[in-house]
Amino acid sequence: MTFHSMWAELLPIGRSSASGGYRRYAWTAADADCRAWFREQAEARGLTYEVDRNGNQWAWLGDPAAGDAVVTGSHLDSVPDGGAFDGPLGVVSSFAALDELRARRAEFTKPLALVNFGDEEGARFGLACVGSRLTAGQLTVAQAHRLTDGEGVTLPQAMEAAGYDPDAIGPDPERLSRIGAFVELHVEQGRALDLSGDQVGLASAIWPHGRWRFDFRGEANHAGTTRLEDRRDPMLPYAETVLAARREARLAGAVATFGKISVEPNGVNAIPSLVRGWLDSRAADQALLDTVVDGVERAARDHAAAHGIDLDVVRESFTPVVEFDHALRDELARILGKDSGARLTVPVLGTGAGHDAGILSDRIPTAMLFVRNPTGVSHSPAEFAAEDDCVAGVRALADVLEGLACR
Structure with missing residues (x-):
């Protein structure tokens, strides 16, 4: 399945006919449809599918218990009337990058996992990155159980209604100990790449916010x-x-x-x-x-x-300032710059937006790739990335995964 066909499948889910934006809130019907799509993509590729204690979805190639795994992915939920690219671009690109590596006949020497973190935007319960915060121990069980949406529904009630066990949530150090590196691809939420004329960039840090x-x-x-x-x-x-x-x-x-x-x-x-x-x-x-x-x-x-x-x-x-792992960032720069022989051919830029990669950064090495956004608009139906830039992002992610997991 191509990037474009996957994108077309996901595009209608949770879309408002009135605004053209997305309302994919945690533990709702639209969220369930997105999660079903992720599972179908994983199973269609013969990957080992699992949901962790905090509701995050994982698709594994290789033995999850082997350690030093390379992980990529993002999230599928949205802000109220958000755009199509924030989150889903990273998830769709992770599957497309795996397909690209298989077409290259890449030989994996490390486990590879694709992930969809739950409730990243915080649109329903008012706290961003709930799935990754719980996993990393940055959100206690008691704090999570007190989260309530605008209708008075608590997070445990919403999880239970969606078929998940709210009493199982909490820190997951064993899972994190299996991961050697996490790379998240994301549409840029700004115009730095458009102004520099680059299709893909690397993240340096996330502003405190x-x-x-x-x-x-x-x-x-x-x-x-x-x-x-x-x-x-x-x-x-x-x-x-x-x-x-x-x-x-x-x-x-x-x-x-x-x-x-x-x-x-x-x-x-x-x-x-x-x-x-x-x-x-x-x-x-x-x-x-x-x-x-x-x-x-x-x-x-x-x-x-x-x-x-x-x-x-x-x-x-x-969330305090997040400096992404310098060694991992430099390795990504080396991988992406190999064809030109230059030390660095992709720009490095900071961002004011929070991400799951930022939450996990104090527990495991993390890095981010950005794909050009010509308008700079995000969290809006006008959010956009051109098809050739998306394909360039998939290619860059495939190169990175090959460099990290196939050597």
Whole structure:
């Protein structure tokens, strides 16, 4: 099966006819269809298929217990109305790269595994990379069991409804000890490759990033009868905080986004009693990130006080800067540069987006390949990568896997 035929099979799953984007949320029907597709691809290739204790899917070529395995893959879930490429490109490319290596008659000297990590985007339960975090021990069982979606469904309830055992989740050091290297291919979430004219790039590091919840608490009242002077409207300091986040990010050369909001009682003719907004912020280093978030919180408290509003700020998740394994990155550069005889023919770039590879990096050597995105748009139906660039990515991934697992 070719890359294009696999892509065409996966493309309709979880796609919204209204937005054209994807709604592949963890432990939903669309997620189940994606997982069924992964299993079918694994079994069609004669690979050993298994699901680990945290719901991550694995397809093995060779003995999983042999150790020093080379692993590649990504995720199949999406953000709300996300694009087609973020995650799935890496999974489809992993199968296509294996097909390419078999066509080359490559002889594997190490086990190879393809993986689909569960709930990477965190769209349903509000925490990114749940599958890999659990596996790496960065999320405790108790913390995972407290995760709840917008409808009040807990993670254990959702897993159980999907046919999985929520009591089995937890750290999986034995599985990680089998892995010698993990390489994740991903569409670039930015335009660095488009600007440099390259089809494929290597990741240097993931910016530190986190999510903070701002709860502005005021007083509900009638929108038509309450004088402006008598209002305790939490929407006002929230709006001013959104603008402050933009200013702080611009000054620091970072990014800060309020992209999600919840309002109570959420009536057109009612002054809100609660405005809850979620801040996502990322920067090139920890000091800059702290500067941005501290500045946003300081502004939020000043604006809240000016309007007589109570404010709580809660950090819901945080990932420090991730430097990908330098030795592995250099080896990938050597492999990809072999045809030209140059030391490095692919650009190396940082990214502000989190990935499963970043979560696993403190336990095993990890690296990332990026495929050119001509628009730079991601987490949107407009996300795009040209067919020839996708094929170039498959070829690069096949070269890397051959260099790591077939020597």
